[in-house]
Amino acid sequence: MIRKSVLALVFALGTLPALAIEPGLAAPEFTLASARGPVSLTALKGKVIYLDFWASWCGPCRQSFPWMNEMQAKYAAKGLQIVGVNLDANRGDADKFLAEVPAKFTVAFDPQGDTPKRYAIKGMPTSVLIGSNGKAIEVHSGFRADERQALEEAIASALAAAR
Amino acid sequence: MSHRHTLSALCVLTASLAGCAGFHPPQPWEKGMLAKEAMTMGGDAQEQRFDQHTYNSKEAASGGSGVGGGGCGCN
Numbered sequence: 001m002i003r004k005s006v007l008a009l010v011f012a013l014g015t016l017p018a019l020a021i022e023p024g025l026a027a028p029e030f031t032l033a034s035a036r037g038p039v040s041l042t043a044l045k046g047k048v049i050y051l052d053f054w055a056s057w058c059g060p061c062r063q064s065f066p067w068m069n070e071m072q073a074k075y076a077a078k079g080l081q082i083v084g085v086n087l088d089a090n091r092g093d094a095d096k097f098l099a100e101v102p103a104k105f106t107v108a109f110d111p112q113g114d115t116p117k118r119y120a121i122k123g124m125p126t127s128v129l130i131g132s133n134g135k136a137i138e139v140h141s142g143f144r145a146d147e148r149q150a151l152e153e154a155i156a157s158a159l160a161a162a163r
Numbered sequence: 164m165s166h167r168h169t170l171s172a173l174c175v176l177t178a179s180l181a182g183c184a185g186f187h188p189p190q191p192w193e194k195g196m197l198a199k200e201a202m203t204m205g206g207d208a209q210e211q212r213f214d215q216h217t218y219n220s221k222e223a224a225s226g227g228s229g230v231g232g233g234g235c236g237c238n
Contacts (some may be wrong), residue, residue: 004171057198085193116192124191 020120027051027130030116032085036163039083039108041134048158049130050082053116056097056100057088058124060143065101067148071155072105078159079132085110087124129154132162 021027028047031040041049052068065084072082082105086091088094089111098107110116119128123141132139138148138154186206196202205211219227 004167053192055192055195057195089195090195113192117190121191124194126191136205144217 016072020122021074021128021136023136023138026134027136028115028126030085030110030115030118032110032115034106035107036106039106041130044081044131045134047079047081048132048155048162050080050155051128052082052084053085053087053121053125053126054084055118058092061125062097062101063125064125064143065103067143069102069104075155075159080155080159081106081163083108085115088114093132094122100105101163103132128150129158131158143153 008044019025023147025042029041031038033039050068050071052064054064064132067106068082072080073104084093084105084107085104086107088097088109091109094109116126119126121139121141127139127140127143128136129138137158140151215228222228
């Protein structure tokens with residue numbers, strides 16, 4: 001029988017914030033809906049995953065989509081899977097964005113914002129490069145044109161390490 | 164109150180002390196509303212310029228939107 005004081009302490013500790021995703025930590029598991037059925041991290045184990053948190057109102061996200069399409073096409077055969085997690089509260093906004101800027105990679109939807117909370121992301125957009133062992137390799141906030149080269153190199157070296 | 168209940172009551176009370184401090188600023192992914200154009204301080208550029216001109220003409224004695232006027236060399 002759990003003592004009442006221990007139970008009360010556990011409830012108090014439950015209010016602590018989530019541990020932020022950092023390189024070296026295991027990426028928290030999630031299962032989200034997408035246009036092609038549920039998307040879960042465990043199902044993609046073994047692949048190098050570029051997890052991108054985006055929203056329709058985020059300017060740099062608009063810039064990042066053509067680049068992500070390019071990366072998915074270029075490195076898919078080597079084991080890269082880009083997963084874009086949409087964080088719009090309103091699904092209509094996301095669909096409108098995708099009609100203007102199509103995505104050639106998996107797009108999952110998290111309107112509740114549960115996944116970014118568990119990852120404790122600090123900006124929009126945030127991308128997490130997850131290795132084939134399920135551990136985060138790199139966490140990157142924002143997206144600028146001059147960052148593409150470095151991001152691509154990180155992806156390429158993660159794929160090389162996975163083989 | 165008996166000792167058995169004091170400790171658990173104290174733990175719950177300490178946790179509830181967070182109270183209003185538990186309200187956190189919006190998370191990065193919750194800022195969709197703030198990103199709307201209507202939420203910027205500016206509006207129509209021409210309307211802004213007009214407002215600025217009116218303000219400057221009324222506040223001209225104390226410098227308008229620039230440094231304080233006066234003309235006596237005190238500033």
